[in-house]
């Protein structure tokens with residue numbers, strides 16, 4: 001277990017001073033029982049329905065952070081304002097065909113469920129998330145990206161250590177990640193880990209559009225302090241808020257249990273959204289905040 005503090009969902013409208021202090025010091029906040037288990041179940045149910053309804057023949061791509069070939073694929077590049085299913089590398093053969101049932105083959109679903117799916121849209125706008133976003137410094141939070149990270153039993157892939165500001169660029173950097181455990185997560189089924197305090201180090205990379213391509217650019221060669229990684233086992237319904245510069249990731253799922261998580265990324269509307277972002281939106285579908293209707 002970790003020595004990091006764990007907090008109960010704040011009863012007031014803002015995070016407590018102890019939470020704000022932990023956020024400033026660690027760059028992450030573990031908030032237990034933040035989202036009702038029935039909401040977690042509803043998101044799992046919707047996720048299963050999305051996967052069941054999805055026809056792999058109509059479009060698919062493998063998503064992997066260890067061998068990131070997805071960056072070249074139109075299926076990935078067009079997923080910023082849609083709902084698309086991505087596969088584990090270990091679930092397809094050399095020609096890209098599924099070698100196992102869909103539900104056991106998914107790497108993730110992304111990246112706009114929070115705007116396009118009514119169940120995800122509702123849970124993404126629960127007051128607890130809005131309070132955390134405001135309380136952690138987003139003056140005008142905008143929800144830019146959502147993912148269900150699937151981690152199927154046995155083949156759920158590693159998410160390599162990264163900083164979210166690498167992938168979601170505003171000027172200045174403002175992104176905060178809200179990672180919600182839809183199921184209990186521990187070290188055997190690939191819970192998150194993080195490097196507390198690592199948000200005070202430099203941003204190492206940018207993943208951005210360069211000409212017609214998406215490319216990773218190195219900004220700073222300082223390695224992540226692997227020895228300082230702390231595992232974050234949590235119960236279903238826990239939210240882990242992650243500063244955009246905080247190094248974090250997750251190990252492969254080697255267990256016989258799944259480890260579904262929902263991750264929602266917000267930026268500050270007061271900052272400039274870089275046109276270089278990989279994530280593109282149709283002009284008719286601007287980023288929304290936590291309000292139920294567009295605002």
Ligand SMILES: O=C(O)CCC(=O)C(=O)O
Pocket residue numbers: 147149159164177179190191192248249250261263
């Ligand atoms: O759910 C995971 O395993 C990793 C998710 C993550 O790192 C992210 O959303 O930035």
